[in-house]
Amino acid sequence: MTELTELRGKEEEERIREHLRKCGNNQKSFVSSEPLFIPTAERRLTEIDALFISSSGIFIIESKHMTGTVSGKAGDRLWTKTGDGHVISFTNPVQQNRKHLGAAADYFQVNTNLCKSIIVFNDECDLQNAETGYGALLVKTSNLEKTIEQLHTEEKIPDELLTELIRKAEKLPSGKKATEQHLSEIKETKQRRRSDKKRGR
Numbered sequence: 001m002t003e004l005t006e007l008r009g010k011e012e013e014e015r016i017r018e019h020l021r022k023c024g025n026n027q028k029s030f031v032s033s034e035p036l037f038i039p040t041a042e043r044r045l046t047e048i049d050a051l052f053i054s055s056s057g058i059f060i061i062e063s064k065h066m067t068g069t070v071s072g073k074a075g076d077r078l079w080t081k082t083g084d085g086h087v088i089s090f091t092n093p094v095q096q097n098r099k100h101l102g103a104a105a106d107y108f109q110v111n112t113n114l115c116k117s118i119i120v121f122n123d124e125c126d127l128q129n130a131e132t133g134y135g136a137l138l139v140k141t142s143n144l145e146k147t148i149e150q151l152h153t154e155e156k157i158p159d160e161l162l163t164e165l166i167r168k169a170e171k172l173p174s175g176k177k178a179t180e181q182h183l184s185e186i187k188e189t190k191q192r193r194r195s196d197k198k199r200g201r
Contacts (some may be wrong), residue, residue: 002086008089012065012141013049017033020052020146023054023145023152024054028055029053029054032118036048036172037145037174037178039103040106041106048060050063050183051172054152055159056153056154057114057115057156058115060104060116062093062100062117062118064120064125065121067083067124067125070125070130071131074092074133075131075149076137078090079093080093082164094136101116105140107172110165117136118137118147118148120139120140120141121138122141
């Protein structure tokens with residue numbers, strides 16, 4: 001990933017958080033100010049790009065900043081992005097955010113039906129060939145507010161529990177130290193997989 005691509009990705013994440021803040025304007029809610037890291041059952045950290053919590057649920061946001069045509073199905077291991085004569089493969093975001101959702105449900109100690117997976121692509125993407133599943137939603141950045149507002153038709157979380165969820169969210173690790181730990185864990189996992197492959201496991 002180039003520095004310019006990384007910068008644009010961060011700008012896109014900030015636009016997403018701006019939309020989330022508007023969704024939470026008139027109600028008790030939590031919006032992450034930067035990417036957060038949720039501990040998994042394996043005592044590792046998994047990164048979520050944005051988190052929004054309200055009386056309607058816990059919304060786990062995965063941001064994808066790219067242009068071109070995105071293709072893939074919920075069960076595929078990899079999706080592709082086609083544009084400018086190039087085809088690039090990337091991790092299936094539906095599966096990726098499904099893991100994030102599971103980690104969030106465990107951390108907050110709630111049923112997964114209180115959590116919603118939303119994958120947000122920037123507006124320049126063509127999503128006609130992308131198929132979602134597992135209850136996840138695929139939206140473009142400009143449609144995020146409207147999508148969440150449509151999900152705000154039912155209060156699923158009582159006030160006392162909402163207060164507790166927000167308290168837990170505020171304790172989630174973020175920033176440079178958590179990022180470095182997360183990257184170190186990814187590197188360790190890749191090295192272990194390469195080692196296992198050489199051993200024929």
